[in-house]
Amino acid sequence: MARWQPDAPGRLAAAALDLFEERGYENTTVIEIAERAGLTKSTFFRYFPDKREVLFDRGTVTGVLVEGIASAPPTAGPLDVVAEALDALGRTFFTAERREYSGRRQAVLNANTELREREALKRIDLTASMIEALNRRGLPLLTARVAAQLGTLVWEIAYDRWIDTGNSEDFGPLARQALAEVRAAGALRQGPSSGHIGPDDDSIQTDSPG
Template sequence: MARWQPDAPGRLADAALDLFEEHGYEDTTVIEIAERAGLTKSTFFRYFPDKREVLFGRGTVTGLLVEGIASAPPGAGPLDTVADALDALGRTFFTDDRREFSGRRQAVLNAHTELREREALKRIDLTASMIEALERRGVPSLTARVAAQLGALVWEIAYDQWLDPDNSEGFGPLARQALAAVRAAEAEC
């Protein structure tokens, strides 16, 4: 593969996932990932600080959620604002063409404690970023925290359903269904 080809981070992520599946996470080196992608070790480190991070998208999901919150309609309530951001995430990131890669990625994460721990930390960061984005919209801190925590729950439920090989529905509609279930549960309490 020629080094000048575009999307070095994507190529590195694809190569890493293939190698993690073939040889295991622990037995794969950064050099092997870079070589498989047709790149150099220094190019790898230009994009990722270590091999754990290659599967975590360099904050892409967080950035898209924050943008989605910022661009939600001005009159939207906090939870509807988060729902609009999740819809946008489904249209731009969790698309049908990424479903297979995401499922493979999740299987690798599930098989390694270190990667599951990193994923948990990323989800905490994601929730904190949603709180900050809601507060920038003028949502009071406690309300922003509750909406972001519920949004993270909705995201997790929708993501798990979206990864299910028997599911053909998009991420956005699944997030809306999960949000409806959260609201129904709240109404029953």
């Protein structure tokens, strides 16, 4: 069992994770998940529409990100706004207590195409929410889309490092580090006549101005 103390949907998710690891996603039923969690099938369906949904967060991550984007300092640049939001996510959701569960969950997801598909669509919907929140701050839509797209990449890099068992750093600092790397990579020039992707080196700002 995960060490973090979960509520009913959290207990269902922890039970599902145990069972998916033990016997595989395909060979686990909703009834078995509910039983393992000490709950009923109807309780399961009060929280989740189907078995595939049990390992997915019910809007918390989106809410924290959207709120983090809205409350970032007014002077913050597009990517710094995203970094503030990822910091908030690290403080409230991707906490140290959750790390082990998150790593196990990701391994189960990676092993199953049905779960990977659902995760892929969730990510698209999440990116859309970030774009909307950035746009509401007054950023032009296209700038919001670029920032959200790069922010998603920053997130992926930080997340992979965060769930790595050899790593003990918090999610927020890992996201800041990944952001700096993405900025530097975007600035890299390849050939003499090539356009580069990102800002010039001397304009890279890795620290939030807020």
